[in-house]
Amino acid sequence: xxxxxxxxxxxxxxxxxxxxxxxxxxxxxxxxxxxxxxxxxxxxxxxxxxxxxxxxxxxxxxxxxxxxxxxxxxxxxxxxxxxxxxxxxxxxxxxxxxxxxxxxxxxxxxxxxxxxxxxxxxxxxxxxxxxxxxxxxxxxxxxxxxxxxxxxxxxxxxxxxxxxxxxxxxxxxxxxxxxxxxxxxxxxxxxxxxxxxxxxxxxxxxxxxxxxxxxxxxxxxxxxxxxxxxxxxxxxxxxxxxxxxxxxxxxxxxxxxxxxxxxxxxxxxxxxxxxxxxxxxxxxxxxxxxxxxxxxxxxxxxxxxxxxxxxxxxxxxxxxxxxxxxxxxxxxxxxxxxxxxxxxxxxxxxxxxxxxxxxxxxxxxxxxxxxxxxxxxxxxxxxxxxxxxxxxxxxxxxxxxxxxxxxxxxxxxxxxxxxxxxxxxxxxxxxxxxxxxxxxxxxxxxxxxxxxxxxxxxxxxx
Ligand code: GLN
Numbered sequence: 181x182x183x184x185x186x187x188x189x190x191x192x193x194x195x196x197x198x199x200x201x202x203x204x205x206x207x208x209x210x211x212x213x214x215x216x217x218x219x220x221x222x223x224x225x226x227x228x229x230x231x232x233x234x235x236x237x238x239x240x241x242x243x244x245x246x247x248x249x250x251x252x253x254x255x256x257x258x259x260x261x262x263x264x265x266x267x268x269x270x271x272x273x274x275x276x277x278x279x280x281x282x283x284x285x286x287x288x289x290x291x292x293x294x295x296x297x298x299x300x301x302x303x304x305x306x307x308x309x310x311x312x313x314x315x316x317x318x319x320x321x322x323x324x325x326x327x328x329x330x331x332x333x334x335x336x337x338x339x340x341x342x343x344x345x346x347x348x349x350x351x352x353x354x355x356x357x358x359x360x361x362x363x364x365x366x367x368x369x370x371x372x373x374x375x376x377x378x379x380x381x382x383x384x385x386x387x388x389x390x391x392x393x394x395x396x397x398x399x400x401x402x403x404x405x406x407x408x409x410x411x412x413x414x415x416x417x418x419x420x421x422x423x424x425x426x427x428x429x430x431x432x433x434x435x436x437x438x439x440x441x442x443x444x445x446x447x448x449x450x451x452x453x454x455x456x457x458x459x460x461x462x463x464x465x466x467x468x469x470x471x472x473x474x475x476x477x478x479x480x481x482x483x484x485x486x487x488x489x490x491x492x493x494x495x496x497x498x499x500x501x502x503x504x505x506x507x508x509x510x511x512x513x514x515x516x517x518x519x520x521x522x523x524x525x526x527x528x529x530x531x532x533x534x535x536x537x538x539x540x541x542x543x544x545x546x547x548x549x550x551x552x553x554x555x556x557x558x559x560x561x562x563x564x565x566x567x568x569x570x571x572x573x574x575x576x577x578x579x580x581x582x583x584x585x586x587x588x589x590x591x592x593x594x595x596x597x598x599x600x601x602x603x604x605x606x607x608x609x610x611x612x613x614x615x616x617x618x619x620x621x622x623x624x625x626x627x628x629x630x631x632x633x634x635x636x637x638x639x640x641x642x
Contacts, residue, residue, distance in 0.1 A: 473595045479531050479544035
């Protein structure tokens with residue numbers, strides 16, 4: 181069951197926030213087999229929805245009154261556990277709210293619980309969670325994508341109106357595409373990262389999943405904006421025209437899709453045609469340095485992760501293993517981190533180490549600049565960039581057992597994080613098995629509203 185946040189019935193009194201909340205809680209309970217949630221705060225949600233109903237009755241409704249929000253379990257919500265789907269943080273409870281949570285709460289949102297994810301947001305399938313995988317809502321043998329798979333499934337299966345996720349290299353857009361919902365990775369710095377557990381700080385961005393662009397626009401308006409608690413938060417977002425009469429769209433040439441499933445190629449061709457039918461001009465642009473997207477991302481992301489995750493040392497947070505020889509840190513990190521997280525820490529430590537730092541980390545910083553410049557140059561002549569979100573539809577659990585084939589599934593998404601630009605995945609048809617396909621729009625810095633407006637035009641036209 182899909183539902184968007186149409187609150188007119190709350191205002192008219194024909195239904196209530198409490199009824200909606202009860203429905204969401206029932207769906208969460210009846211689809212517990214999907215593994216979408218790690219923690220459900222039923223009591224908290226009910227009392228927040230009851231407060232929303234009082235406000236509707238008193239004519240005091242706030243902008244998101246009664247909106248039910250699920251939160252990825254790497255974002256701090258006071259009163260709820262924060263595990264990042266890792267044994268390392270099992271039992272940890274945060275002492276403060278993330279800024280996005282404060283803003284949503286002030287706007288009247290109801291938090292229903294914390295969603296399952298790949299451990300520390302590292303993965304593309306949600307199989308690396310220490311608490312079991314998330315399953316695709318349409319086929320339990322398939323993955324929902326990752327790392328924000330629980331949030332994607334929660335929205336797709338009607339367990340909430342919208343869900344928060346984090347996107348370091350595609351973790352919102354890829355699961356949104358697999359699950360048939362909208363996913364937005366905002367411009368770096370527009371949405372505060374305060375209270376988000378860091379994976380790769382220069383790439384991480386909080387964003388959201390929704391069933392409609394209208395919901396996305398409403399929520400984005402609330403979470404967008406400068407936050408003094410986040411040093412990388414943008415003080416004044418530049419104004420970029422949201423509505424462009426005849427948008428000039430640069431598009432990845434179809435020839436660059438070799439390796440993609442044929443149905444993705446067909447959908448991408450149809451996507452370009454739909455854009456043209458809406459009055460856009462669509463031109464092939466072969467962005468320079470695209471062959472460097474994946475290597476640059478994995479060097480930078482693992483390097484930053486190895487540094488960020490050093491704080492989990494068995495002393496300050498979460499798990500503390502017994503160590504007979506007294507080395508608590510090594511014992512705790514071995515016991516607390518899963519295989520993928522350990523792999524990333526080791527790779528990152530290597531590429532930062534003396535003697536290799538210049539060859540790997542510094543080089544990756546240089547290619548990052550080239551990738552960014554290629555985008556800047558392209559956006560001097562174009563309003564947005566069109567490309568698929570993923571090379572395939574949802575794959576089977578266990579299907580990608582070697583890490584490199586898993587990493588390649590992020591081919592189309594990582595460059596937006598490298599460049600810091602906004603990117604949106606929108607549902608666009610399905611394959612022969614009925615599995616959703618997602619198409620992607622990227623735009624210049626601060627063009628988040630433009631991407632939503634383009635996606636809205638495409639949705640209305642379908
Ligand atoms: N799948 C990518 C990775 O494993 C991206 C993860 C993310 O965006 N958090 O690193």
